[in-house]
Amino acid sequence: MLTSKTFIKKTKTGKILKIVREHYLRDDITCGVESCRECDGPHTLEAASTSPSEMCQGEHLLCPDTNVILHQIDVIEDHRIRNVIILQTVLEEVRHRSIPIYKRLRDILCNPDKHFYSFCNEFNKHTYVEREAGESSNDRNDRAIREAVKWYNKHLQTSRQIQTLLLTNDADNRKKALDQGIQSYTIHQYVRSLKDGKDLVDRLSLSGSKVFSGDKVQYPEHLPLSAIQKGLKTGKYLQGKFMASRENYTEANVSVADQEKMIFIQGLQNLNRAVHDDIVAIEMLKEEDWTCPSSVILVHTEEKDDTDEEEEKENLEKKRRKVPKELRQPTGKVVGIIKRNWRQYCGMLQPSIIKQATRHLVVTADKRIPKIRIETRQAADLMGQRIVVAIDNWPRTSRYPQGHFVRKLGNVGDKETENEVLLLEHDIPHAGFSEAVLNCLPTLPWEITKEDMERREDFRDLDICSVDPPGCTDIDDALHCRDLPNGNLEVGVHIADVSHFIRPGTAIDKEAERRGTTVYLTDKRIDMVPELLSSNLCSLRSNVERFAFSVIWEITNDAEIVKARYAKSVIKSKAALTYAEAQMRIDDPSMTDAVTKSLRNLNRLAKILKKKRMEKGALTLASNEVRFHIDSETHDPIDVETKQIRETNSMVEEFMLLANVSTAQKTLQEFPDCSCLRRHPCPPPSNFDPLIKAAQSKGFRIDVSSGKALADSLERAVLPDDPYFNVMLRIMTTRCMAQAVYFCSGMLPPSEYIHYGLAAEIYTHFTSPIRRYSDIIVHRLLAVCIGADASYPELTDKYKTQAVCNNLNYRHKMAQYAGRASVNLHTHIFFKNRHVDNEGYVLFVRKNALQVLIPKYGLEATLYLDSKTVTFEYDEQEHTQTCGEKVFRVFDRVIVQLTIDQSNLQHLKLQTKLVEPKIEGFSVPPSTPSETSDEPPLKKKKKT
Amino acid sequence: MAEVDLSDAEKIFIKHGVQDNCREDGRGCEDYRHIELETGLLSNTTGSARVRLANTDILAGVKAELGTPSPDKPNKGRLEFFVDCSANATPVFEGRGGEELAAEIGNILTRTYDCPSCFDLEALCIIPEEQCWILYVDVLLLECGGNLFDVASIAVKAALYNTKIPKVTVSRDEGLVELEISDDPYDVQRVEVQSAPCIVTVCKIGHSHVVDASLKEEACCLARLTMGVTERRTVTGVRKEGSGSLDPASLEDMMQTGKRVGELLNKSLMDSLLEEERQGSKKKPVGFLK
């Protein structure tokens, strides 16, 4: 049977087209019920296993409408909700309205334990309904859903009495359903009726009408989408991504496409209920109302409710008057939300004053997310726990968004829980590998076969060794160097041949692609590929035969490359060294074995290579990486040290860079359109403003006209009496840089391929396939180049490659953030029982605080200057804070005392106190073993 | 187009027959042959119709597009005719072979519709001087069996009757005009064709004249009058064609005949259109599958 769909479409150019599409109606779409005798095909639905409900005694199936799925996906995901028919109408609507929820719904549909079945009612000739005159498309869809439920009821009557319940929160729809003899309930009624699901009630999202707080309107209205679109066209409004400030919850920036500078937004009224990551429409304020970030650090706390509206408004007023013209930034206000990008958030309950209250505020772990008001009866149980909540809505009359409880993670402070929070907040896939993935692994014992040897070069007798940080089990690179008869040297870089084990399109490949990278937390590693590969079969351990992908160069003694070749090989590493061990071998003149000799040669070549690179303008950047010494029993950190850089680190790095550049050239030559490369865009000069200003204060001029100029001026900016000054400048430079990103060569003009930091025309990642998916793609491309492996469709599809790159970029960023957050977490644990005075340097001067860098711990601490006893004068132009005679400038050396504020056991905070220079009434005396941190409060009047 | 070559005797036979109001196929001088009509058979057009008269087969499709009114008629929509002679009708039309005939038919259609009282173009205007509907009426000639003009005009009128333009709402926001198209497929604007003209071609044969001449009769005819006539006998355009000449008296006669026949033709066309409309969506379009 055939029908056609006709609709009118307006094209981008304003033309109006009549589109006609065919729509085939079928009679072969099965109901999916296991006991049905009429239909074959998949039997996903087992009515007998539906959770017992008080409302429907017999066997029954559920059929939710679109809004139930969209709003209650947290409940739908629960294992107690089983045997659900997802209609095509619903699936399509969900897909149009929310991609993340659609993905979650698809995952549920794939899970056999959930017994979800997707019924193509739109293609079924019995359940298809045509839109009637005067009927809106929503009404039609509702009718289609009712029609499908009706069909199910009739269809299942013949074999066995199975009821199908329509779940909808739309009263009108429910009434119409009842009129047609369909049992229909709201999801709330249904969940409450579940015999074993009382706690599920908490997870129900609020329906739109329910508002917790009073009737007082607190926010301006959001414009409807049609008005926003109109405004966007005229340029009255701008569309952008809303990015809340981490430091001040009343401030945010909006990044507007095609505009370099972000639009600043200040004040809760102007933020107007936008949440971090939302796509919003903003309107620019008049230029005289423009303002700038207040430099006040203002974060949500558990202890108290936030400042009152009125007070804040007053503050705003004051601030605006003070903002001098030259500091003003383009400022706007949010007028509407184009798309919410709400996800689930980790947080903790804020203790409520009323003991028996069911409404609670959740303070989120992410400082950019506002507190969320939820309703729960398990407050006592949840107090002191890390929980996951979701936002449902944010009415105008509510100061905070309203949401519901999703699940609990565990006790606060518990390391497992905290790691879980960290991984969730950074969207890192960390569940164990699925059965399908593990089935892709080779069976043990794994042996190299004769065929393998025939297809690979035999490098087992070469003196290859690996150099890695201590404790490294996923060794993905190894090196060798030997003399050639013609006086030149042969250098080989051997990389674990992961693409041999991970074949395209397999479950393991898809999972690795999704994860994108291995994530390193301080005490935990979340592997991209299962451990059997990462730490065993792929890892180039010593004295075992392993597959490698080798890059072999012939190099002159002046480190000029004569030629390069690539080969799949079998190697047997002679030694797995740490950086320190390798360094010792090089430095110890008594050692003359082949491996050591080869290391010395490599080291010598690396120095020349590095020099050449520096001459081209490569930057040496600094970051404050630290290592924790972890107590082997309690797994608590017992000491902390910043990473030590040895010659050997640099040696390995040089050859990895060389291998990466070589493969980038080779793959690009063969695949100009679909190579996977890595670029580091040249940052816009304005990015460097803070750096230039800071250096100027110490009398140095930083030239940012080119990478080379920047590298040279950084080299010159040295204060003899302050060795840390140069490091700080380099740290600041790093922060001015843009992110390096993966991309597909066919998507950008070659002029954009450049890697600024490394001063390379092109670059890619080839050397760490165990922990980076990008390297796997590069391996596959290179394998095709040398004829060692076959190509496959997705490999040469530039859009697909770009999509993979986009995901990798996101995963890498998140992995980096998670790594940093993990260090922070351990810092807190480390300082829990310590009071230490440390040397630090002022990195930034803010309005109410100093950001102090503590080199010893690689830590950035915030020293608040909001004392009640003394007054600090902030100079906005010079970026200084003055208290009496003491002036604090960027780069100033200070001594601070670090303690953990234990006043609130649920949420430990690192507290920074000034020790030196001494300021009467503000600084604290140097710590002694029996120190009390509380100072007597002096009664002085607060100045305004 | 099948070539018709007639001998003198055959021509005389036809002429005499016409004089006696008895034509070679048995019709009277003012009778049309059987007409088949179907509308709405092309789902991707705004309106469509196919008309078959004897061997003449014409398909008309209307497409509504948004555009700007012509500067000299700022408050009117536009009606654009385009005629294409398909090579399917005769190999002579291959390439650009049919362009002359196509242009001729197109011109006459344009002329007969260019009359404010017979077709309301103002209804097609959305915002004066800025936005209006342009109705592109495309006529496709698929087979030629004589009397092309009349059949083309019937197809056009039927296609316009079938035309359903989506409803447009205009909203103004700070000088910027926004057009919103209704997403309800039932929310449409119809085109008023009650007083639209049909073309009647009156052929002078001997001393008499006939309408809807067959191919043979066309071969005997030296002069003909092509007239646009509405239901109320208004003549919206006249053109004399053919190599022969007409004396003023017979011109007057032919005009009268044209008006009379035109009125009847328009009426019966509207009747069958209304009848088809009544059957509504129950009827599946058959098109060329019959």
Next chain:
Amino acid sequence: MAGLELLSDQGFRIDGRRSHELRKIQCKLGVFSQADGSAYVEQGNTKVLAAVYGPHEIRGSRSKLLQDKVLVNCQYSMATFSTSERKRRPRGDRKSQEMTMHLQQTFNAAILTSLHPRSQIDIFVEVLQSDGGNYCASVNAATLAVIDAGIPMKDYVCACSASYLGDSPIVDINYLEESSGSPEITVAVLPKSEQIVFLEMNGRLHEDNLSKVVDMAVKGCKDVYGVLDRTVREHVSQVGSSLET
């Protein structure tokens, strides 16, 4: 917000077909009386009329005359209202000229050209409504028209398109699938001998998948053949029975 999902998880295409299913084909022979042969074919919403004239004397310039075989002259034309956005010209544009060439090539390979030397056969194709697979519907309609005209052919020529979505080939793609950026392969075959007389590919397709897609398209052609053959047999028996009475 979200683009179209051309092939759903449940294995249905946008219009409700499975990947191996053709659109509904309806056809008729002898729609016109003046042409020597004519046919009308609907494949879904793609509707095509074809007319055949000949074999007859060479028309126009005699320089086109072929001593040893018949001249197959084609014209592909699209009604101005056939597409969703109105076309300005029915023919003469690059695309129609290319289609004309393709038709000529296809029918030169199928008609027994040596039977009518020094003469000409005209095949005219008019697309009334276009919804993807215009070439295929044109070839199928022209085949029927040639049969209707009684011109001897080696075999029917049947054409069908196919594409590749995700990891499965799909057959007889409509306009939406055609314009989605996925590859498109069009083949015309002589179904009995399974000889490919025409093959064209648009878009990018990995070599490994080519044979899968071509197989799918050839399978589609054979299905089309079944429908066409049935129509011809019905038509002939109808004509035969009307002669008897």
